[in-house]
Amino acid sequence: MMKLSGWLLLGVAGGVSACSTIFGDFVVGGDGTGVEGTTSSASSSASGSGAASSASTGSAGTTSGAGAGGACGGADTNSDPLNCGACGHSCLGSTCVGAVCQPIPLAINQDGTASIALDATNVYWTSGIDGVAGYVYTVPKGGGLAIQLYSDSAGAKGVTVDAQSVYCNNGMAETVQLPKGGGSAHTLTMGGTWDGGMAVDATNFYWADSEGSIMKIALATNASTTLATSPKPAFLAIDATNVYWTDEMQGTVMKVPIIGGAAVMLATSPSPFGVAVDATSVYWTDEMQGTVMKVPIAGGSAVTLASVQAGPVEIAVDATTVYWTDESAGTVMMVPIVGGVPVALASGGKEPWAIVVDATAVYWTDPAAGTVSKVAK
Numbered sequence: 001m002m003k004l005s006g007w008l009l010l011g012v013a014g015g016v017s018a019c020s021t022i023f024g025d026f027v028v029g030g031d032g033t034g035v036e037g038t039t040s041s042a043s044s045s046a047s048g049s050g051a052a053s054s055a056s057t058g059s060a061g062t063t064s065g066a067g068a069g070g071a072c073g074g075a076d077t078n079s080d081p082l083n084c085g086a087c088g089h090s091c092l093g094s095t096c097v098g099a100v101c102q103p104i105p106l107a108i109n110q111d112g113t114a115s116i117a118l119d120a121t122n123v124y125w126t127s128g129i130d131g132v133a134g135y136v137y138t139v140p141k142g143g144g145l146a147i148q149l150y151s152d153s154a155g156a157k158g159v160t161v162d163a164q165s166v167y168c169n170n171g172m173a174e175t176v177q178l179p180k181g182g183g184s185a186h187t188l189t190m191g192g193t194w195d196g197g198m199a200v201d202a203t204n205f206y207w208a209d210s211e212g213s214i215m216k217i218a219l220a221t222n223a224s225t226t227l228a229t230s231p232k233p234a235f236l237a238i239d240a241t242n243v244y245w246t247d248e249m250q251g252t253v254m255k256v257p258i259i260g261g262a263a264v265m266l267a268t269s270p271s272p273f274g275v276a277v278d279a280t281s282v283y284w285t286d287e288m289q290g291t292v293m294k295v296p297i298a299g300g301s302a303v304t305l306a307s308v309q310a311g312p313v314e315i316a317v318d319a320t321t322v323y324w325t326d327e328s329a330g331t332v333m334m335v336p337i338v339g340g341v342p343v344a345l346a347s348g349g350k351e352p353w354a355i356v357v358d359a360t361a362v363y364w365t366d367p368a369a370g371t372v373s374k375v376a377k
Contacts, residue, residue, distance in 0.1 A: 006092040006283055023245075074165065084376075092376045094362060095143070103346045106363070107146055107372035113365035115196065116354040116372065117166075123363055124166055125354075125372050130155035136168050141361070141374070145274050150178055150185060158198045158207075167200060169193045175207060189217055189224065196235035196274060196314060196354065197245070204258070208233035214256060214263075216243075228256040228263040235314070237277045242297070244282050246272035253284050253295065267295045267302045274315035274324065281320050281337070285312035292324055292342075305335050306342040316357045321377075323362050325352035332375070346375050354373055 046258060072087040078097055084096035091101035103162070107113065107241040110127045112134075117124045123141055128134035134156025139146035150156065154171025161167070165177050175198065177191040188205060197208030203286065204216045208226075214228040214236070232249035242255045243267075253272050271288035281294040283305075292306040306312070311328025323334045323345070329347040335342040346352075348373065350368035357363070363374045 057123075057280070062107075068336055083297045088358075090376060092145060094376065101374040101376040104143065105371055105373050106143055107137065108370065110370040113370060113372055114157060114354060114367060116356050116363060116365050117159050117161045118356050118358055118363065119161050119163075123372065123374075124149075124159050124161055125365055126156040126159050126168060127370075128152075128156055129366075130157075130171050134171055136166060138166075138180075139372075141358070149180075149182070150176065152176075158196060159192055160200050162202070164201045167198060167205060169198060169207070175205070176343045177205075188222070189215070191215065197233060199236055199238045199243075201238060205257075206236060206238055208236045212244055214243055216258070225260065227258075227260060228254070230254065230263075230359075234273055235275045237275050237282075239277050239279075239297075244275055244277050246275045246284055248272065253282060255282070255297070264299070266297075266299060267293070269293065275314055276315045276317045276322070278317050278319070278337070281318050283315055283337075285309075285315050285324055287311050287313055287327075292333075294322070294337070301340050303339070305337075305339055306333070309333070309342075313353060314355045316355045316362070318357050318359075323355055323357055325355045325364055327351045327353060332362060334362075344376075346373070 022252040048253040061075040067302045072083040075083040077083050077085055077118055079096050081091040084091050084101050085099040089197055094102045094104045106123055112125045112128050122138045124138045126136055135148055136150040136156055136159055137146050137148050149166055150168055154169040156168050156170055158169040163244045166180055167175055167177050169175050174187050177188045178185040195205045199206045203263040204218055206216045209215050212229055212231055213226050214230055216227055217224040230247045232247055234246045234248050236245045242257055244255045246253055248271055251268050251270055253267040254265055266282055269286045271286050272284045273287050274285040276283045281296055283294045285292055290309040290349055291304055292312055293304055295300050295302045310326050313325045313327045321334050325332055331344045331353055332346040332352055333342050334345055342377050345362055349366050352364050352366045361374045361376055365372050
């Protein structure tokens with residue numbers, strides 16, 4: 001990783017203590033220009049050299065509406081940001097090049113952007129360097145003023161959110177809970193975790209403890225429960241019934257009921273990593289094997305959705321499509337959940353990592369580039 005630079009350096013000047021209050025905000029243009037505003041504690045702003053990667057031509061749609069007199073009211077689907085690749089396909093304020101929407105930078109010039117989460121209006125992410133400094137930031141989905149919610153001198157890893165709170169795993173193997181509106185952080189759990197090894201629902205917080213267990217804690221009472229043991233749990237996902245996780249050491253994709261019970265092995269894989277779930281299937285990446293896979297929640301045969309991938313890591317899913325980051329290829333990829341040809345949504349990144357989706361866009365971090373970006377689906 002790079003050393004702390006630009007506006008981020010301002011956060012460590014004079015020392016950073018655990019659970020400190022907000023300091024240092026910045027602005028990135030929501031229109032994709034990547035122009036920063038001044039920070040609240042800075043006398044100068046950082047450059048925009050860490051802008052998001054450009055999109056791959058592999059995601060281009062048809063251009064049947066191109067040119068005057070064609071479909072889309074004569075709009076050119078090769079370049080019209082409101083009809084990019086197809087009539088009505090908006091680039092959400094970005095540009096359209098070769099029928100492909102270009103990524104929009106939401107944060108630039110950061111070190112170690114790692115985990116990412118969404119709510120209805122905002123994007124949340126962690127950044128920093130373990131053992132030096134770590135932060136949790138938030139910015140509106142449309143871009144604008146990014147606000148620092150949390151800092152920790154030992155680092156910040158995973159992040160997830162619910163309606164009221166943000167949850168972050170810090171460098172001291174603690175999970176802290178902090179109000180979205182600002183205020184003091186509360187230590188919720190003790191125990192190390194991967195940046196994707198946590199989730200929350202209306203009643204419980206769940207995490208994959210790197211020491212070998214799948215845990216939950218009741219938000220109302222702080223009573224913790226061990227749901228399962230697992231040698232090296234990595235990433236974790238939940239639905240209304242089960243907790244799902246990958247275990248790199250034993251090469252398995254697992255589930256256990258949220259209310260407790262016997263853990264069930266759903267699939268084996270050489271090196272399963274990221275995991276996601278929808279109403280019918282569990283999806284995972286295997287970085288060593290270079291595959292994206294799925295298996296029915298109820299159990300059954302695993303299906304390969306993508307193969308010969310350079311280094312697939314984290315994964316997300318919506319009603320029709322699976323999305324993943326390829327750290328080695330520097331791409332953000334997608335494929336239909338029913339199978340098909342994988343397509344690059346964005347390429348030219350350094351090491352894209354965490355990924356989340358909403359109804360209109362895909363969001364991801366790139367720790368090596370120091371960016372948080374989004375692109376229209």
